[in-house]
Structures are given as C-alpha cells and as structure tokens.
Amino acid sequence: MGLKLVIFDLDGTLLDSPLDFDAIRAEIGLPAGVPILEALEDIGPADRARAEAVIDRHETEAVRASRLIPGAADLLAHLRGRGVKTALLTRNSRASVEAAARRHSLVFDAAVTREDHEPKPSPQGVRHLMAACGARADETVLVGDFRFDIEAGAAAGVRTVAVVAQPTAWSVEATWQAADLKAVRALLDGLMGKA
Ligand SMILES: [Mg+2]
Numbered sequence: 001m002g003l004k005l006v007i008f009d010l011d012g013t014l015l016d017s018p019l020d021f022d023a024i025r026a027e028i029g030l031p032a033g034v035p036i037l038e039a040l041e042d043i044g045p046a047d048r049a050r051a052e053a054v055i056d057r058h059e060t061e062a063v064r065a066s067r068l069i070p071g072a073a074d075l076l077a078h079l080r081g082r083g084v085k086t087a088l089l090t091r092n093s094r095a096s097v098e099a100a101a102r103r104h105s106l107v108f109d110a111a112v113t114r115e116d117h118e119p120k121p122s123p124q125g126v127r128h129l130m131a132a133c134g135a136r137a138d139e140t141v142l143v144g145d146f147r148f149d150i151e152a153g154a155a156a157g158v159r160t161v162a163v164v165a166q167p168t169a170w171s172v173e174a175t176w177q178a179a180d181l182k183a184v185r186a187l188l189d190g191l192m193g194k195a
Helices: 021-028 035-038 045-064 072-081 096-102 124-133 147-156 180-194
Strands: 005-008 085-089 110-112 140-144 159-163 176-178
Touching: 005 124, 021 035, 021 045, 035 045, 045 096, 072 085, 072 180, 085 124, 085 180, 096 159, 124 140, 124 147, 140 180, 147 159, 159 180, 176 180
Parallel strands: 005 085, 005 140, 085 110, 140 159, 159 176
Antiparallel strands: none
C-alpha cells in the first residue's frame, strides 16, 4: 500500500476562514446545529434560492478574510514534489473554492464541490476523486477536521486523518489523528516510505 492521492477538506484543514455557520443558519431561518445543505433540500425553490444567495455571500466574504493554515502550502508542495496527487473535497461552492485557490496560490489535481456530487458525509465525492486521479482506495488518504470528512472517507474505504487539537468522540473513528499539518506530513511521509 503506497500513497498516490491525498484528498483534503478545505475549511479548517487547509484554510483558516471565518465562515460562521451559526450566522448563516440564523439568517436563513434554520434551527441551530442542523446541517445547512441537507436542510435546504426540504424547502421550496424560492426559499432555497434565497438561502443559497445567503450562503454564497458568506462564503465569498470568508474567502476574502481567509488565511492558510500553517504548513498547508508546504505540505501540498511536498506531496506534489513526491509525485502524490492532491485533491479537494468540500461542501463549499465551486466559485468560493476557485477564489480561495487564486487568493492563496493553491493548485490541486482535482476538486469536488457541492455542485458536483452529494456533499460529505456521502462517499460520492471521494469515489469521483479517486477515479479522476487514478488511485485505488488503498492508495488514498483523506485529511479533514470534521466528522463528515471522516465519515465520507470511511464510507469510501479510504484511510483517514482527523486533524484535531484534542481527540474527540468522532475523531477516534479516523484511521489516525494528528494535532496539526506538520504531524500530518510526518504521517504521510511514513506511508510514502512504505511505497
Ligand atoms: Mg473542515
């Protein structure tokens, strides 16, 4: 088992962005804590369009105020230099992903956004990225900072890394836990060494 593809979550994993989900829910009129994209499936087209405009505006503002998480650029360049493909799997819009990539000079071999496939925790996006990058499940690792990342990876049969400062109830379900991107890099280096 080598390493051919690393799939990254964006917000909170590579990008420190002030995306305020509570504010988005409040503005749309959704109860606290519900997953936003799933809640939109249950409302009418007019309300849905209005809600999507709210989300798009919040995402655009968040990208403008975003910063790369320490080690993100190094890690992506390091993987690329070793011939490992990198991909992005996010519940954000394609427009906000492209804006973030431009702002921070990020390059990925492939990206899946909420317009492309069922959002995480569905494994659809993971499967698409593996096919697009020519990697099998046992050659792929998914790195994320939220429960949905780990669930999507597990459902697709890939190994997962939960990037969390402290272990949590969901992060212990990941294949590995890492405190930061430096620890992620060390872990991935170990996998490449076995290739
Ligand atoms: Mg995240």
